[in-house]
Amino acid sequence: MTATQAAPGDLDDEAVLLVGHGSRREKSNEQVRTLAADLEARLGVPVDAGFLELAKPAIPDAIAGLAAAVSRITVVQLSLFAASHVKNDVPLAVQRARADHDGLTVHNGAHLGIHPALVDLLDDRAAAVERSLGVDREADDVAVVLCARGSSDPDANGDAHKLARLLYEGRAFDRVEASFIGVTGPVLDETLHTVAKGRPDAVVVLPYMLGDGVLTGRIRDRTAEFDAEYPYVDAAAGDPLGTDPRLLDVLGDRWQEARTDSVDMSCDTCKYKVELDGYEEDAGGARAMLRALTHREAHADREAVDDDPHVHDAPDHHVAVCTNQTCAADGAPAVLERLRQAARDSDACDARITRSSCLGRCGEGPMVAVSPDGVWYGGVDAADADRIVSSHLDRDRIVSDLVDQTL
Template identity: 75%
Template sequence: MSTPDQTAPAPTAGFDDEAVLLIGHGSRREKSNEQVRELAAALESRLGIPVDAAFLELAEPAIDEAFAQLAAVTSQVTVVHCSLFAASHVKNDVPLAIEQARAEHELEINNGAHLGVHPAILDLLDDRAAAVETDLGVDRANDDVAIVVCGRGSSDPDANGDVHKLARLLYEGREFDRVEASFIGVTEPTLEESLHGLSKHRPDAVVVLPYMLGDGVLTQRVRDWTAEFDADYPYVDALAGDPLGTDSRLLDVFADRWQEARTESVKMSCDTCKYKVDLEGYEEDVGGARAMLRALAHQEAHADRDDIDEEPDSHDAPEKHVTVCTNQTCAKMGSPAVLERLRQEVRDSEHCDARITRSSCLGRCGDGPMVAVYPDGIWYGDVEADDAERIVGDHLDRDRIVSDLVDQTL
């Protein structure tokens, strides 16, 4: 692991031949976006090569725009994620953007892993806890101090499991009375549930650590819920700490993830990935197409919400999202021509609100070229370039399914 005062590793390529793209989620709060840009600038100083920032949504530049800018000045880009854990953004959205960039630009792109569970992050959380202990006037060596590591919460069990792993590793070897994992929402236990459960153990103090990068709406929600608990239970002192922010130890993690990506040694939790294996309760998520359908449904749900304070990460989703399989078999059958024709038809349409993207294998090899339309869940098979006009004019513009091309429906 790198250390803050370690000399920056020397890149194997020249300054003009390699760059890093640091990808953050994006926020309507510009302060959070500036934190990502600040981390990018610090990482550039650490690595000695250009580091640009890009965002999944809500901030600029978008990922495709950033790749287009880098393609003009470099031949190799390594993607480093600001995502704390591997959920849908890391497993679906960013890989899809990378595949699109590979198709559109002459770039060698290395995709790194999420921040994940890392010793530097454990040290950082330990220091965050110590700062709160000082504010509360307690000492873990002499007082019963309980820690709650509060993550955002995800529909991905692998990501949620890593929050529990992080909490356990923070407990091991330290003198905390107990360390528990909780979440703001989506999954359980919620922070409110964890706090009320801890009250039964009557610790001297409860320290809540927001496991988030930026200091935004969700971090404030953690502080508010902790303050309410502190008021409701006068026999327990409770206080929330600061998020990870731009602490220099994050650069240690970014540097390690960068090195892993460029040396093809990225390790992901494939054995517990709901998109690759049948996990109880998540069976219908297996396979890239179904994963994409759920991701788009998530985007549509966010786009319908108007309360920015309640949902700071709401999306602006297209009405339709069309994916064209460009895996080897479909590509040989003409899917690249289908992709380009669909894009042209959408550009020429006056009413069509659709995004056309490539996808990896949809699992229907031999029946292609395959075209999937979401959120409708309609798959077209054996599509030819000349069919693009009907798919756009009838289905995307008028919601009339092109029945003779339907392969299956989800």
């Protein structure tokens, strides 16, 4: 019996929820639904698709729909790496579902992560690009750049480098480098120019993403620009992972791990649990919760904007304004609007300003939390909003007389 199989009797009264990120591009959402249907055929249990944001059904609605028919649900995450969605958002949704549905057992699975099937898939993607360029890694010097989206979580970025190393091991590539299209470095342009110094015969760029969207388009554009700039190197970008059947191998293993309570997470290097150099301000559950809440509210604020693509190029600051009952009564809506207006009027401010639910400081608000700095301002009024923007957001100078606490 393989990792993706279970005894027939064990499958009674069980379903799977495949959780994707969600996109305003319906093609990306259909990819998740296609994988859900394929996974259902593979596992022999009902599999529905749900989404974190920007698409329907949301996780609570999807779980509620399944809960009417089964008593056990296993959540399987269609996320490449373990960043905030995997560590914060999905566990929060699962915990709420357990509280909302008496008698329902909900197992939470891990992300796709590092898996031999993914390494094999990337090897095939690289081989396809090699064929298009007319090169052979056994006879020519072929360099590979594995380009991921990039994250503010060191676990996710570290796994991208590990995956690149595993693709290199045992294969005749000249070198394999990890790179990113945003948020962190090294960015793709820098990596391509560095690789070019070794004068390889060809450079294969592999977008490490599930769907073909805005970011994969950027990767192709940058690769084409590099190819034109370096006539002595042939370069081309490959296809994303798509709905390749090998993804089902990984998802099946993650399903079996979750339903048997044998999920292993990278807690030893999780920035929310331990103080890592450079990420000390992120350690602690309160910070993780704030990030999850502000991220969710950011999408709620933009829900009605049809032409705003979901791009995660992070701003310098994320500002959360508590608009819960007590803070709202003390003038939080006016503070929120004044902050947004001041930010729009500023040439130096790079901040996303959103509503937040209760920040746990009732009676001391309106509360304004500025991340990633971990600075909370209390008793803020509309007039103070200008100072927060002009001093803190524009010049990184804390408005000391407003500080409530620094996480």
